[in-house]
Amino acid sequence: MIDRYYTGVFLVILSAVGFALLPIFGLYAYGYDVSVQTLLFFRFFIASILFFSYIIFKGLPWRLNRGQLFSLFILGGILYTIMSNFYLSSVKFIPASLAVLLLYTYPIFVTILAFFVEKERLSLQNMAAIGLCFLGLYIVLRAPFHNMNYLGVFFALGAAVAYGIYIIFSRQVVTQVSPLVTSAYVTLFASISLFALGIFLNTLNLSSIASGFAWLPVMGVALCSTVIAIFTFFIGVSLIGSTKASIISTVEPLITIILSTLLFGEALTVLQLVGGLLVLGGAILAVLPTVGIRKFASNSQKG
Secondary structure, eight states, X not given: OHHHHHHHHHHHHHHHHHHHTHHHHHHHHHTTTOOHHHHHHHHHHHHHHHHHHHHHHHTOOOOOOHHHHHHXXXXXXXXXXXXXXXXXXXXXXXXXXXXXXXXXXXXXXHHHHHHHHSOOOOOHHHHHHHHHHHHHHHHHHHSOOTTOOHHHHHHHHHHHHHHHHHHHHHHHHOTTSOHHHHHHHHHHHHHHHHHHHHHHHTOOOGGGGGSTTTHHHHHHHHIIIIIIHHHHHHHHHHHHOHHHHHHHTTHHHHHHXXXXXXXHOOOOOHHHHXXXXXXXXXXXXXXXXXXXXXXXXXXXXXX
């Protein structure tokens, strides 16, 4: 039981590291003049090939009906496309450390959307999480910062809202589809949408990854920040449960902050770090079971 638990914890942390590397790889790719749409197209195109190859190799059912395909197109071709575009666009205007903190307000938007869309009751715990998160957000954005660009802030918060909508919608439409098959179709539809978007905006430069070592961060995004990150998270969830996995995953912004500081010299002020901790505290409180923190803590110790 202990081996199973710690294996699950390790895999979820490994997944968080993969996702935390996404903006880092993105910044390196931009240094080779790879556009956001080009980077994301290759990310999802490569990931979809690997996901479907694994599914077919394992003999897993992958054929879906029209309704399921349409729902997954909405998830991947629209919502996840918007979210990923906004997030990776934000790091072109603001430091990755700030972008990831703003993205991690998404559990609060999930809570708010669940109240309006799914008529879920707002408990005192939910309201405390919302208040904590928005207090932290206020401190982060009001603190003096040498590289504050509000277009980047808009993109990062837009990514959080889009991801919140994605989660709410996915809870309603993919209950009969396995997470692995969902990921395969979401990445496939996202790659198609990004290809079309890149052609429409004239920002798709497929030859850019052939310049120098541009292919390294592109492959890093596709493999480390997508395929490996998703696989390890799913396995980790199966071993320790979704709640614990969600809470452990909040190490992701901390990893991004550390890496962006070491690699790019980005440093948050003390006040912004305090605000960031409040944001993460609100995110953790939002995903805790509504039965309460004490009961959750005692249950988690049984793992």
